[in-house]
Amino acid sequence: MPGLKTLALTVAVRGGARWENETRLGWSHLLEHLVFKGAGDMGARDIVERIEAEGGTINAATGYERTSFEVRALDGSLGLAMQVVSDLVFRPRLDPAEIEREKDVVAQEIAEAFDTPDDHVFEMAQTKAFASQSMGRPILGSVESLAPVTRESIGDWRARLYSPDRMVVAVSGAVDEAELLALAERWFGQAVATPAEAPEPATFTGGAATLSRKIEQANIVFQLPSVSATDPDLPAMRLFTEILGGGMASRLFQSAREERGLAYAIDAYQEAYEDIGVLGVYAGAAADRAVELADVCAGEIRALATDGPTDAELSRAKAVLKAGLWMSDESPASRAGRNAAQTLIYGAPVSSDDSAARIAAATADDLRRVGQRVLATGLSATSVLGPKAAHAAGAAFVKGLAK
Template sequence: MPQLPLGPAGTPGVEVRVETGAGAQVRRSVLPGGIRVLTEAMPGQRSATFGAWVAVGSRDETDGHHGSTHFLEHLLFKGTPTRDAMAIASAFDAVGGEANAATGKEHTCYYARVLDADLPMATEVIVDMVTSALLDEGEFASEREVILEELAMTEDDPADVAYERFAGQVFGQHPLGRPIGGTPATIGAVPRDAVYEHYQRVYTPAELVVTAAGGVDHDALCEQVLAGVARGGWSLETSAVPAARRATGEAFTSRVAAVPGMPTEASALTVHRSTEQANVLLGGFGPAGNDERRFTLTVLNAVLGGSMSSRLFQEVREKRGLAYAVYSFGSTFADAGMFGLYAGCAPGKVTQVVELLDEQWRLLATEPISSDELERGIGQMRGALVLGLEDTSSRMSRLGRSEITTGEFLTLDETLARLRAVTAEDVRALAADLYGQPRHLTVVGPFETDVAATALPRS
């Protein structure tokens, strides 16, 4: 089956569609105001997942607005002129549905999973929230305290602390290095007017992407979205086009950062926490979200640290019993990426564990993997992809990320074909590029000395 090229911004009224198998069909329409609507109708599904996306995240915040994106995620559930917070919550509870939101570094999504018959209700409520949030001063003050408690909870989780600090090391002073939720200082300082200004600036029809999957009628959903946006008072000019996608970066090469201004030297950071275990992260830059090697990266992760048969699991946990949790991971953004290896171990074993993480990474970069490892890695990712798409929420999210990030929706067959095309040499070459980047080490645990500086592998 062909891939669906989502193309540039698009023209209002223009539609593209593609059959995705088993009677399912993806459709994309550009509505007045530049609103984009993408659906995947799945015959026989009695549920549907709806998402309203804004392609703005924590990296887009300006000085004085840090934390505003995550603040808005909370405040949009606090009420509109037509329904208060209780009415919003009750609407979904009354039908057994689920509603939530997520803020990322490059986008925010408000979503709900309901029975197909209740999709019009979910659409109406979420569109009302997105277009007509009150951002009441009293609610703002109380929600500030809730967010500060959320940040405190994160600081109490040593794994979360490790990931936040690690991202700061990899990306430095670049906006990608900032915590998504802000800090206690920025949340405590940001005024309601700054958050409202951020809301008015970035929540516009041209930035809005609506996606839905499951038991959904595309034409009916488009009508419901337009009606909801009109009730919210947003402009629906027929000549308006969607906002341009975020600029993407060139593929990184050995020891070259994907984005100017990011750190070019290795670093080590030890964070003291009174824990029984040390949380260890070793890694650096990775491919951006539009890099063709993103398919190779998934296979590399499967082989290195993505399963019970992976090298890290076998070497660190099974053979030596040094960790319960050990794995590798990759995070991609429009113009940069991050790659890392994680392990949780006894504080006295940090140096030994870091040496093993580095050794397995280096071996992957210098010696081609076996044919058995390659087939197992590809098979793992193929199975995970297919099983994941049994869920309407996964399909809804896939539509949104495709529209916002790459501008290309791949059918399942096309995605599987790209995975099958990955070779052992592709994996080795990418591992070598990753290994050639400045490496950063974060260690969180009960340390009085700078254990990370001692354990950091030298090139």
């Protein structure tokens, strides 16, 4: 990206919580923590100090389908960034004492997520959407599932999870291609691939979850099966989601908040996994108005799927999504992360021009069709966390969809 003084490095691997079974629940996330406790010739403090001494930052994240390591740094720091991340993924120390300490740290993280209603309610919905599957288990795992981890077992899991044949190195910003290729060969080219079993295909099962909590607001999530990352209808589904609840001009914001005052926070989202997707709605509402809110949400989904969008709504949604593409292009970190993820999914990055063309080509009929695809399954996953008076919202949402 000409003219920039910084760069962004993303090293992403196609592997995460979805590759786990019940006996390894949470191991991928724990491993991501552990590699920062020492790798190569670096201790935990050395890792961050080497990056920060050059004005950079380093972070990592574990998801269901990908684990990513990210470095932001000044021009000229690519060699250091590549060396540090290479040590993290291929040469972590995995000291037994650190493993036991980090189990306690993750236990606190698990407790924090449980204590945060607008986090835990999503976990509840995911568990119902993908019951008895790795996609429905918490990424953080549990205290019990992490207890058996040893240096040998987590080392074996690292070799399987961080296998270079499922890894992408992406850099954006102040980077020279020849330098990048030489560094990639030096720091990643000698790694040995370790085959791992492919995860089982995901199936949206659906169900309802409630949890009483003495808090002021009810936290509510409604989920419906949607399209995957490779489905040709993904652009139409993203437009559908944007019109439904993507911003202040969206149907849900206007009908639930502005017209009825049912919720302060309400939005819709689309999660596109490799072989399945989820259309979701999150809202925070007063417990005694949760049922009314659920009926409004179901009604807006049904109406958009039946009648389609107006011309103005479709035009606005296309402008918003295209603006997001261009804004992402102007951020080295966003570009590196997006290119890495797309290469893992599609085999190569997808240009913003191509993505914008697919968005522009979507019609109102396309949005009606994807909406009908969502409703045709008859499945939903609902979760309500908060006062007991709100617990009927899940059933009200299901009833509202069937009207």
